[in-house]
Amino acid sequence: MATIRDVAKLAGVSVSTVSRVLNKNGYVHTETENKVADAIQRLDYEPNAVARGLANQKTMTLALILPDITNPYFPLLSKAVENVARAYGYSVILCNADDHLGEPKSYIELLRQAYIGGIIFATHALEPQDIDYLNKHQIPFVVLDRAPTRQYSVVRSRNYEGAKLAVRHLLDSGCRQIAHIYGPPEIFTASERRQGYMDSVQAYDWYRPELMVPGDFQLEGGMEAAKQLMERHPDIDGIFAGNDLMAVGALKALLRMGIKVPEQVAICGFDGIFLTEVIEPELTTIAQPIYEMGALAVKILLGKIAGSDDLDQVHELEVSLVVRQSTKRGKLE
């Protein structure tokens, strides 16, 4: 494999000059530049990424840390991250955080000694001490789906407003008793959505706290919760699930119980994952711009790496109601 010294020798110049040509910094005579370009071409030279990383104390690699890539929310997100990163010359290292929780050496230290350029956190397993560590060592990072704060840059979407949108849509579809399956309270987005639900329904006389039941953001939790809800409150005619996976679980449970969707019970999810279009009936959902969120996260991160410090701390994206079969009932009863 050709090195910069080989190129220098062939072009009859010093390595400094070749380096200048490569990085387009410093003065280089056009004629010299051509000679160097020619040598590069002839040797099929490519600068070595590792050597560059060592010299610059920084590599063209980003890390994406997420709970579990098999969760259907994350493939699209990671695709966005990878695509945009690559467009800017960066590679992406994938880290499934859930599988390595109790590990002695944290991911972050591992990444630092690999001179990683920056990190995107799509996991909730990010502790305050990790944040301190990142800031102390000046490692650029962006966080997804977190509470707004001045401690870091966040990319998120309007969960609260989305939840209100969902409830409004269910009401508009003729539902008169809407339950909510909420996600784990330690996940901030789940709480926001729950709050959106509460604030939307509290004024109605049919509302009772028992209409809110916990799920785990997984399929099973949704099934379980829906079953429980329908057994205890048979007159529920609408379910708003805190995420799509639970909504699909709820749908599954209802179908098994012989309850017709949307005729007897309408269902609305949250996230806008591909799965909602696969099942039958297709699921109405509050769609987050997942790809855009991933793409934006990378762009902000690259901005930070480049040194811009004045990037907005919070980037909140709009969600949108996607109406599908699961809420298409004969309006108004």
Added chain:
Amino acid sequence: MATIRDVAKLAGVSVSTVSRVLNKNGYVHTETENKVADAIQRLDYEPNAVARGLANQKTMTLALILPDITNPYFPLLSKAVENVARAYGYSVILCNADDHLGEPKSYIELLRQAYIGGIIFATHALEPQDIDYLNKHQIPFVVLDRAPTRQYSVVRSRNYEGAKLAVRHLLDSGCRQIAHIYGPPEIFTASERRQGYMDSVQAYDWYRPELMVPGDFQLEGGMEAAKQLMERHPDIDGIFAGNDLMAVGALKALLRMGIKVPEQVAICGFDGIFLTEVIEPELTTIAQPIYEMGALAVKILLGKIAGSDDLDQVHELEVSLVVRQSTKRGKLE
């Protein structure tokens, strides 16, 4: 960040000695080793991965190249790869090949100049010249789902046998006219499955070539194909789809047409992705050991990196029939 020289200074030894302690090679007196270990501890020293990579001309990083992570087959595979790789101290770079097909500089060159340790190809966009390149530059690699050959190590599963298993199961479930939706002919696994179907049904008097229709291994292709099949051959009572995604598509199309599954038509897929358990009715499928395939691929790759050259070239794993609702009909008519 502490370097090896800092450790050497603190321990009162040379960098060579520290290096020997770190890599456990060469002679080091126990007492000296303790001093060094102590210094490492005190400085919270971690050897720098990039510097190591440069010195060794090899990094602790693997690349996983796949068509598209949003295809539901790949998240579990990539999780397996990442898990096992990390257990051995390796990181994994994710590459979505589909999105970068026509690019001037191939992925592989990019990875080589990053001193990547090895590559796992789960994509079909691997050309013969790429393979020459890999071999020429001695880059260890493993390929998934390819035809057996002596050119490289392959991890695959018994597609042909699986297809026969699927047809047998449909027959056992009482189907008397079984159609097949096959995947793209350029994908070898799709052809194997098709062949398995053909060899299983050819002897029956009901068999006609028109019972085989092409799909694209995607949801849409499955829907389209199923629709066409049922319109042209209303007496079909069983469909074997070349993969789960098309099977789910077929199911969706049938449900929309008001055809009952499994009562009127039974459906069997192939792959064993999570999606088959999510939908209702749940889908019978020929399950590949996806996680195990990923894990095995990494292990073989690591073996190659370590220098074992005698690893079996072809590793073929067993598939298994997973019977679910979509084929549970009142047996024998």
Added chain:
DNA sequence: ATCAGATGTGGTACCGGTACCATATTTAGC
């Protein structure tokens, strides 16, 4: 004509490890 600043190029220390070679000391065999 003079000189400051712009332009152009080379030399080389450094990034943080590895591994080869040299050297010193200890152990063991005869």
Added chain:
DNA sequence: GCTAAATATGGTACCGGTACCACATCTGAT
């Protein structure tokens, strides 16, 4: 007691880039 091998340690070139510094030449303004 002598020599070969084993044990123990240090010095340093090298991996392949970057970037600072030194130095030379060329412009253009006064």
